[in-house]
Amino acid sequence: MPEEIKLMKGNEAIAYAAIRYGADGYFGYPITPQSEIMETLMDEMPWETTGMVVLQAESEVAAINMVYGGAACGKAVMTSSSSPGISLKLEGISYMAGAELPGLIVNVMRGGPGLGTIQPSQADYFQTVKGGGHGDYRLITLAPASVQEMADHVALAFDLSFKYRNPAMILSDGVIGQMMEKVKLPEQRARRTEDQVRQEQTWATLGKPDNRKPNIITSLELDSSVMEKNNQRFQAKYKLIEENEVIYEEINCEDAEYLIVAFGSAARISQKVVDLARAEGIKVGLFRPVTLWPFPSKRLNTYKDKVKGILTMELNAGQMIEDVKLAVECNVPVEHYGRLGGIVPSPTEVFEAFKSTFIK
Amino acid sequence: MDTKEIIKPENLVYQKPRLMNDNPMHYCPGCSHGVVHKIVAEVIDEMGLSEKTIGVAPVGCAVFAYNYLDIDWIEAAHGRAPAVATAAKRLNPDKMVFTYQGDGDLAAIGTAETIHACNRGENIVIVFINNAIYGMTGGQMAPTTLLDMKTATCPYGRNVALNGYPLKISDLLVQLEGTCLITRETVHTAAAIRKAKKMLRKAFENAMNKKGTSVIEFVSTCSSGWKMTPDQSNKWMVENMLPMYPLGVLKDKS
Amino acid sequence: MQHEIIIAGFGGQGVLSMGKILAYAGLMEDKEVSWFPSYGPEQRGGTANVTVILSDQRVSSPVLNEFDIAIVLNQPSLDKFENTVKPGGILIYDGNGINNPPKRKDIEIYQIDAMNIASTEGMAKTFNMIVLGGLLKVSPIVKLESVMAGLKKSLPERHHKLLPMNEKAIIRGMEIIHKQ
Numbered sequence: 120m121p122e123e124i125k126l127m128k129g130n131e132a133i134a135y136a137a138i139r140y141g142a143d144g145y146f147g148y149p150i151t152p153q154s155e156i157m158e159t160l161m162d163e164m165p166w167e168t169t170g171m172v173v174l175q176a177e178s179e180v181a182a183i184n185m186v187y188g189g190a191a192c193g194k195a196v197m198t199s200s201s202s203p204g205i206s207l208k209l210e211g212i213s214y215m216a217g218a219e220l221p222g223l224i225v226n227v228m229r230g231g232p233g234l235g236t237i238q239p240s241q242a243d244y245f246q247t248v249k250g251g252g253h254g255d256y257r258l259i260t261l262a263p264a265s266v267q268e269m270a271d272h273v274a275l276a277f278d279l280s281f282k283y284r285n286p287a288m289i290l291s292d293g294v295i296g297q298m299m300e301k302v303k304l305p306e307q308r309a310r311r312t313e314d315q316v317r318q319e320q321t322w323a324t325l326g327k328p329d330n331r332k333p334n335i336i337t338s339l340e341l342d343s344s345v346m347e348k349n350n351q352r353f354q355a356k357y358k359l360i361e362e363n364e365v366i367y368e369e370i371n372c373e374d375a376e377y378l379i380v381a382f383g384s385a386a387r388i389s390q391k392v393v394d395l396a397r398a399e400g401i402k403v404g405l406f407r408p409v410t411l412w413p414f415p416s417k418r419l420n421t422y423k424d425k426v427k428g429i430l431t432m433e434l435n436a437g438q439m440i441e442d443v444k445l446a447v448e449c450n451v452p453v454e455h456y457g458r459l460g461g462i463v464p465s466p467t468e469v470f471e472a473f474k475s476t477f478i479k
Numbered sequence: 480m481d482t483k484e485i486i487k488p489e490n491l492v493y494q495k496p497r498l499m500n501d502n503p504m505h506y507c508p509g510c511s512h513g514v515v516h517k518i519v520a521e522v523i524d525e526m527g528l529s530e531k532t533i534g535v536a537p538v539g540c541a542v543f544a545y546n547y548l549d550i551d552w553i554e555a556a557h558g559r560a561p562a563v564a565t566a567a568k569r570l571n572p573d574k575m576v577f578t579y580q581g582d583g584d585l586a587a588i589g590t591a592e593t594i595h596a597c598n599r600g601e602n603i604v605i606v607f608i609n610n611a612i613y614g615m616t617g618g619q620m621a622p623t624t625l626l627d628m629k630t631a632t633c634p635y636g637r638n639v640a641l642n643g644y645p646l647k648i649s650d651l652l653v654q655l656e657g658t659c660l661i662t663r664e665t666v667h668t669a670a671a672i673r674k675a676k677k678m679l680r681k682a683f684e685n686a687m688n689k690k691g692t693s694v695i696e697f698v699s700t701c702s703s704g705w706k707m708t709p710d711q712s713n714k715w716m717v718e719n720m721l722p723m724y725p726l727g728v729l730k731d732k733s
Numbered sequence: 734m735q736h737e738i739i740i741a742g743f744g745g746q747g748v749l750s751m752g753k754i755l756a757y758a759g760l761m762e763d764k765e766v767s768w769f770p771s772y773g774p775e776q777r778g779g780t781a782n783v784t785v786i787l788s789d790q791r792v793s794s795p796v797l798n799e800f801d802i803a804i805v806l807n808q809p810s811l812d813k814f815e816n817t818v819k820p821g822g823i824l825i826y827d828g829n830g831i832n833n834p835p836k837r838k839d840i841e842i843y844q845i846d847a848m849n850i851a852s853t854e855g856m857a858k859t860f861n862m863i864v865l866g867g868l869l870k871v872s873p874i875v876k877l878e879s880v881m882a883g884l885k886k887s888l889p890e891r892h893h894k895l896l897p898m899n900e901k902a903i904i905r906g907m908e909i910i911h912k913q
Contacts, residue, residue: 124760126753126756126757126760126766126768126887143570144566144569144570146566151772151773152772152773172566172569172570174565174566174569176562176595177591177592177594177595178591178592180559180562180591180592181559181562181565181591181592181595182562184555184556184559184562184563184566184592185562185563185565185566186566187553187555187556187559187562187563187566188535188553188555188562188563188564188565188566188567189566189567189569189570191553191563191567192533192566192567192570192571194570196566196570210556211556211559214556218554237772237773238773293772294769294795294796297769297770297772298767298768298769298770298795299753299756299766299767299768299769300766300767300768300792300795301760301765301766313571324533324551324552324553324567325533325551325571325574326529326530326531326532326533326550326551326574326575327529327530327532327549327550327551328530329529329530332549333545333548333549333550333551333552334551334552335545335551335552335553335554336552336553336554337536337545337552337553337554338554339542339554384795384796387793387794387795387796388793388794388796389794390793390794391793391794394793463796464796465794465796465797465798465799466793466794466796466797466798467798467799468798
């Protein structure tokens with residue numbers, strides 16, 4: 120066994136990957152089922168090694184605003200929480216989008232609404248990809264389906280968020296956060312120096328040298344004609360992201376007569392459903408969006424004349440199904456199966472649901 | 480002395496601070512913000528910190544502070560400036576980070592952020608403008624509004640049964656181990672401005688010397704919100720605000 | 734080859750850590766592994782369970798509702814998981830506190846009185862390793878060496894002195910497990 124392969128929880132993988140990425144700061148508040156992220160960081164004491172700052176904030180609101188402050192200085196900073204905590208952070212996320220700040224937010228989803236349950240859920244899909252906070256903004260959203268992807272998506276999310284000056288979210292859930300799997304952590308990268316940040320993030324507020332104008336990080340613009348231009352600039356950026364940054368995975372889709380579309384933990388369960396179906400001679404494929412925004416609509420659209428039916432499997436009441444229907448332009452029957460409130464369905468349960476929906 | 484003589488550089492007795500630009504201020508005549516901006520700009524420049532300073536602007540009348548002082552600024556969400564400043568300072572320990580906040584921002588919606596940043600002893604300066612009213616939104620009641628004082632949301636005067644008491648937040652912050660210097664100042668006379676500037680400089684020195692959080696409260700006027708002339712405002716402030724918010728050093732560990 | 738295992742018992746019985754050691758042993762043998770626990774307040778005195786999958790291939794669903802092997806350490810867990818064992822599969826239970834023993838005829842049922850042995854032979858701290866030993870005896874899904882190597886890897890160095898004690902417990906478990 121190669122030495123670098125480790126066994127760890129998804130939450131722990133996020134923490135280690137953040138240190139390895141050379142992240143500058145983490146600001147968080149404890150909430151189940153993701154507290155291991157901050158616990159691992161505090162245990163590892165990266166401020167002694169890479170210089171990464173780790174701070175337990177007084178609230179979710181403070182934590183996201185610390186991310187806002189750190190990001191304004193051009194730093195690679197992050198926070199993590201679970202559903203109720205993310206609701207509190209949405210103000211700050213909207214401000215980050217409005218001020219065009221990079222940064223990573225991790226949501227290890229649990230069942231809601233309200234205080235809900237601490238068990239796994241995917242009920243924050245709408246909240247994440249349709250806005251959540253106020254204003255016309257988009258959040259780059261990655262949906263890891265394994266502990267390895269929890270680790271890999273940290274760098275991916277940071278890189279995308281810096282590339283486009285837009286916050287990015289890793290949208291995970293209690294299954295992926297709490298489960299242990301094998302993981303190969305990325306190589307340790309050095310944190311960027313202040314000079315590097317000044318060069319790469321020319322907008323960063325790191326103190327104004329005499330030879331440049333002040334850098335001002337703000338989302339405020341009272342002149343509506345300018346504010347509209349700002350919004351148009353955001354929209355152009357979002358379009359660029361939609362064109363260039365879509366990621367998805369297709370499993371057994373080449374000859375599929377039916378598709379299951381699922382992300383994150385639901386995709387893992389659905390992968391087993393594909394096996395069960397194939398064992399019975401039913402040609403089912405799994406289409407897994409890895410980026411939930413930008414959504415792989417174009418690719419999904421290519422299946423509209425190829426398959427007889429699509430089942431979306433989500434740990435919610437049917438949220439992503441709306442994007443799937445839009446993607447195939449209602450040319451294929453699209454149905455939903457999901458469990459609510461923290462219940463995670465088994466592969467056989469989903470397979471039975473699939474059969475009763477499409478095979479009869 | 481003729482005019483030519485007077486404007487000779489060697490006869491210069493006063494000039495606009497270098498860090499203040501020519502943007503016309505949106506502040507009302509008689510408002511304390513302009514003077515406080517000026518002494519903040521002077522202190523930063525006199526300490527040679529202009530290239531190291533990050534200001535954090537609030538939501539409130541000073542939301543546009545970033546338009547007037549030529550330094551790097553972060554505009555925070557309402558009340559969150561101390562959290563924003565916490566990260567800016569922790570990630571850049573050699574920088575000078577200060578927040579500039581009003582009473583609604585600091586003592587109402589942002590109370591938690593204020594208390595916890597102070598309690599952690601963040602090495603930042605909090606410049607606190609207390610004019611007992613929400614100026615930007617049109618003169619509503621603030622946490623620091625005096626009893627019986629009339630505002631848009633307490634049109635018959637602040638009533639204890641309905642609204643509770645004026646919040647003396649600086650006195651509260653004195654109790655926190657993390658705070659280093661807490662003082663209450665005004666800028667309504669030349670002498671007061673000189674004294675306030677001294678305290679402000681001490682606060683900035685504390686932040687650079689990592690001595691904890693310094694809070695400089697400016698008991699201020701809001702002539703528009705109070706519906707008074709600038710002169711009346713100053714008088715009203717002295718007669719009504721200062722008994723509730725007495726001036727002077729509340730705490731000094733620097 | 735894929736082994737799908739559920740381990741369930743009271744919180745504090747070492748259910749999750751037994752699963753972890755099994756997963757580490759799988760890691761030592763270069764298998765694909767997944768470990769998915771029940772989490773939250775369930776851990777504190779209530780019932781806890783963990784699904785462990787050891788496989789030669791990429792593991793698909795970490796969440797399952799039927800298992801090759803169920804290890805149940807109290808009555809509620811037995812009640813909950815007896816019917817989730819696949820026909821021909823294995824059920825291992827600790828007889829301590831069991832009033833309604835398992836009844837299925839289409840699976841192999843083993844009893845291991847680990848709780849009893851742990852308390853009478855001064856092995857309370859390694860109770861779960863006794864149970865693990867029983868599992869390895871009736872279904873050697875991983876090698877004993879791999880378990881020991883996994884333990885060594887998962888334990889901080891200051892606890893390595895406890896390794897012989899754990900090995901002893903595993904071997905004791907192998908001795909006392911018996912078919913119902």
